Amino acid sequence: MKSRTKAAIIGAVLAAGLGYFSLTTPLGDSLVRASYDLPFKFRPFIFPNEVVMVYLDDASHEKLHQKYTEVWNRAFHAKLVNRLTAEHAKAVVFDLIFSDAMDPATDRAFAGAMEQNGNVVLGAELVTTPFGPRGAVEVMLMRPAATFDHSAADLGLDSVFPDADEEIRTYRPAAKYAGQSTPMSSEAWAGALLADPTLLANHALRDSPFWLNYYGPEMATLPSVSLYQALADSDPKLPRGFFSNKVVFVGERLGAELPANRKDEYGSPYSWMPQNRFFSGVGVHATACLNLIRGDYLRRLDWMSERIIVIALGILFGVGFVFIRPVPAVLTAILSVVLIALVDYLFFVKFHYWFPCLIPMAVQIPIALVWAVASESVQLYGQLLKLQKSQG
Numbered sequence: 001m002k003s004r005t006k007a008a009i010i011g012a013v014l015a016a017g018l019g020y021f022s023l024t025t026p027l028g029d030s031l032v033r034a035s036y037d038l039p040f041k042f043r044p045f046i047f048p049n050e051v052v053m054v055y056l057d058d059a060s061h062e063k064l065h066q067k068y069t070e071v072w073n074r075a076f077h078a079k080l081v082n083r084l085t086a087e088h089a090k091a092v093v094f095d096l097i098f099s100d101a102m103d104p105a106t107d108r109a110f111a112g113a114m115e116q117n118g119n120v121v122l123g124a125e126l127v128t129t130p131f132g133p134r135g136a137v138e139v140m141l142m143r144p145a146a147t148f149d150h151s152a153a154d155l156g157l158d159s160v161f162p163d164a165d166e167e168i169r170t171y172r173p174a175a176k177y178a179g180q181s182t183p184m185s186s187e188a189w190a191g192a193l194l195a196d197p198t199l200l201a202n203h204a205l206r207d208s209p210f211w212l213n214y215y216g217p218e219m220a221t222l223p224s225v226s227l228y229q230a231l232a233d234s235d236p237k238l239p240r241g242f243f244s245n246k247v248v249f250v251g252e253r254l255g256a257e258l259p260a261n262r263k264d265e266y267g268s269p270y271s272w273m274p275q276n277r278f279f280s281g282v283g284v285h286a287t288a289c290l291n292l293i294r295g296d297y298l299r300r301l302d303w304m305s306e307r308i309i310v311i312a313l314g315i316l317f318g319v320g321f322v323f324i325r326p327v328p329a330v331l332t333a334i335l336s337v338v339l340i341a342l343v344d345y346l347f348f349v350k351f352h353y354w355f356p357c358l359i360p361m362a363v364q365i366p367i368a369l370v371w372a373v374a375s376e377s378v379q380l381y382g383q384l385l386k387l388q389k390s391q392g
Contacts, residue, residue, distance in 0.1 A: 007375035008322040015368040016314025022359045023310050029164070031363070035356040036169055036211070036298075039348040040269035045216030048290045050195070052246045053224035053282065054080065055253040063228035068254075074102060074110045079231050080250065081113040081120060087243040091194035093121040093187050093289070095158055095251030095282035098144040111151040121190040122148055123158040126177050141177060141184075153194065156187030160266065160284055167267030168279070170209040171288040171297075183207060187249075188288035195247050195293055211298035213291050213352060214269055217276035218283040247289060251282025299353050306356065313360045314368070321372035333369045337361045
């Protein structure tokens with residue numbers, strides 16, 4: 001009995017210690033990231049209707065005779081905004097940086113269209129410039145040209161912050177940069193505020209990154225049209241009133257773009273699908289905006305609760321498997337993995353919480369099981385040796 005108790009203590013230390021180590025050190029980051037991605041593989045796609053994407057895509061380049069090497073003719077943007085004004089879109093968010101003045105007449109028309117609309121958000125970009133001998137950087141805000149800056153209802157940062165594997169899992173509703181005393185809105189936060197001003201009171205949400213709740217592959221779940229369709233005088237697929245009460249995101253999504261220029265694409269939980277490998281930057285902003293409007297962004301337990309759960313599970317499995325015979329222990333381990341996966345999925349779908357479930361599933365349960373079987377084998381071998389000695 002003493003040897004079994006000792007084995008149980010060692011098993012608990014191993015399972016709890018390795019679980020804690022995986023949760024709190026970079027060596028476990030891949031498991032944590034995979035835990036976030038896992039439930040999306042099983043949840044059915046969701047089809048939100050509060051947002052519409054207008055893509056500056058390959059078809060629009062072709063139909064509107066817009067060269068890839070030139071800045072988009074702002075007459076197109078003015079015409080688009082005028083249509084969205086007429087159809088009473090809730091907000092218009094341009095994931096574009098209008099930093100330079102161009103044709104004065106066209107610029108005035110675009111600025112006038114934005115003023116008449118009153119709910120247009122323009123993109124702004126944080127630019128980092130290295131200086132000095134020690135790798136210091138200067139952070140500057142690239143704003144739209146003054147004409148457009150004054151005509152827009154708000155500016156929204158286009159910055160996103162991918163993880164080491166280039167997937168974007170968290171989103172910052174607002175961020176500070178050098179010289180800024182108050183946080184500046186992201187594109188998603190600015191658009192969501194225009195759609196739902198009551199969000200303004202939620203300072204905690206504005207000031208804290210949240211976990212993105214992707215609804216599915218971008219092109220499969222986010223309602224979208226090409227720019228040329230939105231500008232057409234008549235299109236059977238796009239009846240008048242199509243944009244009514246929607247938040248409209250306008251940005252690039254190109255398939256024929258030169259690879260050297262392909263920089264605004266990121267991984268998502270659906271990147272394992274060959275046809276949905278990338279999520280556009282404007283798609284990420286639109287998804288974040290939907291999360292804010294719908295209130296279904298993902299949450300994660302506080303760091304203390306996660307650590308307590310991981311340690312408790314480690315102790316439970318590390319001790320429990322030692323007192324179970326090997327075959328029942330294997331069956332119990334399989335059942336435990338399934339149960340943890342089901343509970344994690346339930347909390348993900350019903351309550352929008354996710355947990356690093358692969359740490360107990362892929363680390364703690366296997367190590368506890370291996371230790372229990374190994375310690376049982378050692379004990380049986382020791383008993384066999386004693387029996388042989390007593391008979392010899």
